[in-house]
Amino acid sequence: MKKHLSSLLQQSIEAQQEQGLLPAGVHPLINIERTRDPSHGDFACNIALTLAKPAKKNPRIIAQAIIDTLPTDSMVSRVEIAGPGFINFFLDPLSQHAIIPSILQQGQKFGQSNIANGKKVQVEFVSANPTGPLHVGHGRGAAYGATVSNLLSAIGYQVHREYYVNDAGRQMDILATSVWLRYLQTNDASLTFPSNGYKGSYVLDIAATLRQSYTDTFHANTSDVFNDIPLDEPVGGDKERHIDGLILRAKACLGEKNYRIIFDAALSSILLDIRGDLEEFGVTYDDWFSERSLMDKGAIDTAITKLKASGHMYQKEGAWWFKSTLFGDEKDRVVIRDNGQTTYFASDIAYHLHTLERGYDIIDIWGSDHHGYVPRVKAALQAMGADPERMKVLLVQFAVLYKDGEKMQMSTRSGEFVTLRELQQEIGSDAARYFYVMRKAEQHMDFDLDLAKSQSNENPLYYVQYAHARVCSVMRLLAERGLSYQPDEGLKQLEKLTQAHEVSLINCLNQYSEKLLNAAQQYEPHQLSHYLRELATQFHSYYNSHKFISDDKALMQARLVLINATKQVLVNGLTLLGVNAPESM
RNA sequence: GCGCCAGUAGCUCAGCUGGAUAGAGUACUCGGCUACGAACCGAGCGGUCAGGAGUUCGAAUCUCUUCUGGCGCACCA
Known part of the structure; x- marks a missing residue:
């Protein structure tokens, strides 16, 4: 309809220009919008106002001139000039019945x-680390991502929904080690759990299951486990060094094979949980893409080779750096650590490159805490010769959760959080989905749990x-x-x-x-x-x-x-x- | 300190590429069921669009600046 009115106006303006009443050579953008006030008709156009200056005429006079040469149309019952020079269109109500x-x-x-004509786009969303169940903070990204996917699909995109599983890296090692220590605790209650370990009850559950299936297979003496490990924070040490020491010790005590058993048990248990929660939330994926599979395929090496070939990599202090500042990033970024391990950033470069090579444009839905991460990924794509415009990042602000009138901190590490599952059970999937999506994504959102629960009818x-x-x-x-x-x-x-x-x-x-x-x-x-x-x-x-x-x-x-x-x-x-x-x- | 996002009614939020008297919900005050479901409808109350300066016919919207809040600024993911 807007297009239709716009073409009518275009004809009229051209007629005026031929007659010299309006200056020729001016091609103003015809902007038609719906009116807020029904007394202003159905649509309004401000073209006369924008033409006032180049034509050096009163906008109301211009509006009148445009109306005079406006072609008649069966759908338009009346055209009026209003206010400073708006042209208001009143549609014929009968024509609306169609x-x-x-x-x-x-x-x-x-x-x-x-409209999108089958263009391929991948929407990657949630992608929370599989180190614990989803909490209500993740719910917003889930609801938003799923709905954006649906919307894009409705206007003709071929949408691929993907969850990127961070099944490699230090956080997963911390999780596996946490599980192992809980397992050991069932035999030795005196074992002190690290302050930086995952403390949620689900870790205990996984440990208990392992105990049942494997009995004493993973046994170790507490004194051996903690021998020569840097001190933990509460006793005057460093919690990061403490947990890193424990990870190495776990791998040493258990051996590659047994460590992998615990690691995979934790991973699959949590992933299953996440998947179930999302399904009940009405959110499904076309693919759960494993970070480890990228490594197995050699995709990370490929990407790094490509970056090196581009000439934008250099060595400093034993590590390999990507010169992302050349592409607008704040500082250069490490891709390969001095210990030879690739960083998370390396995986992400490979992942994005891989996605583009599969023929998809990318829409990443990230928590707003990752916003600083956008420039470096785009920089890497550009350095490798890809078009960074094919990658779009939508940032979702955190939902600040209130319970009993007090703000709650969401922390997977501490184990203190309200899970998405609890929310579903309290208010139902429909209400939660709707609630999350009522506010625009980049807006901070207050989530009053008590209100959601007690007044769900409202x-x-x-x-x-x-x-x-x-x-x-x-x-x-x-x-x-x-x-x-x-x-x-x-x-x-x-x-x-x-x-x-x-x-x-x-x-x-x-x-x-x-x-x-x-x-x-x-x-x-x-x-x-x-x-x-x-x-x-x-x-x-x-x-x-x-x-x-x-x-x-x-x-x-x-x-x-x-x-x-x-x-x-x-x-x-x-x-x-x-x-x-x-x-x- | 630097960067990103935000600040609109008591509260939670809309406000489309600058447009006409800034809108909803909720709360509060009235009124409406012998009625196709009252989880509804109608009316009212409520604003210095954080403050200031600028751009122009016209600013909640664009620019600058100050203040306030959230988040980032790792060889973590």
Whole structure:
């Protein structure tokens, strides 16, 4: 519609330019927007205001001139000048009715488009280290990533959803060592657990399972384990050196094979947990991509070779550095440590390169604490000859959690956190998904757990779902009264829908595709959730002021068609948000 | 100290590439069920858009600056 109006204006402006009333050679951007105030019509254009300066004329005079040469159009009933020189378009309400048959015909597909034309994009999200269960902080990334994926898919992207599993590296070693020490503790309660180990109860569970399956296979004497290990922080030492010492000791005591058994047991147990939680949250992936598999494939070596070949690597103090400052990063970054091990950064370079080579553009959804990481990854891609524009990072701010009015710190290490699973059990997956996605991602979010739990009925989601359930309820009653719904009849009677509530509801339906497109292109699911609330508002208001089931059969069928179209749009929108649309509540 | 993100109604948040009188929800105050489901509707109250300066026909939106908050600034991941 915007395009349509825009072309009408374009024609008019060109006509004015030919007549010399407007300066030729000026090609202003025609900007059409929906009005906020219905008294300003349906669409407004500020073109006369922007032309005022180059034309050196009063904007209202320009507006009048443009209107005078504006081609007539069946969809436009009236055009007005308002305020300083806005051109307001009033659409013919009857022409708006066409959206209704269109919704009913297209059903679940209504609102979708193929603007992206099948372009391949990978959305990588959550990707929390498998060192513990997901907590509510991860929930936001999960809900956001899943919804952005759905939105992109709805406008024609071929979306690949991926979870990058950090199954290599020091954190995993700390986890494996933590499990082993808990295992040893079951035999020797005097063993002091390191302050920097993973303290969550799930570590105890994994240790207990190992004890059952392997009995004493991994046994070691406490004194041998701690012999010559640097002191821990609480007793005046350094917690990092202490845990690193223990990791080495674990590997030495257990041997490669047994250490790997414990490591893999911890990894698979936690990964299974994460996967289950996400599935219950309605979040699924096309691939769980293992960091270790990158190493096994030699992809990291390949990437490093490529970087070296680019001439942007150098050696300093025994380590290999990537000269990322050449590409706008704050400082150069280590890729290979002086001990010969590659850094996490090296894995990430390889991972991103690998993804691009698979033909996907990249959308990474990261916690905002990783924002400083963006320039170096892009720098590496650029150095290797890839286009850094193919990688887009969406940062999600942390949800600050409040419980009993107090702020809670989320820490996997300390084991003090509210898990995503607990949240689901308390308020349900639908409410949680909706809640997370109501705010835009880069906005800080306060998550009041008590409110979410105790007043879950006030969650705005129920308002939207209720609108859907009400339509279903009307349809049930219709059947109970022995009446039937005849869409074909209703579609012939659309001109009977002239009430103010009906006009504005239809107007709202007309905006769905546009909102969906915006939400997808801007990666902003909240735009969709706000729209759905507005649609529900229009419906509830209509419901309260007019009867749908009545003796006037023609009017009744017309109204039934309208509310069923509304229902369809509600379903389509909620589906994209990963939320159910129940028939009764 | 440097960098990124933010500051809008008592609270939680929208406000689309600068547009008309800054909007919702919630809280609070009224009013509406012998009614297709009241998990609803209608009305009201509530703002120096953190402060200041600038850009222009026009600024919550753009620029600069100050203040406040979150997060980053590893041979951790």
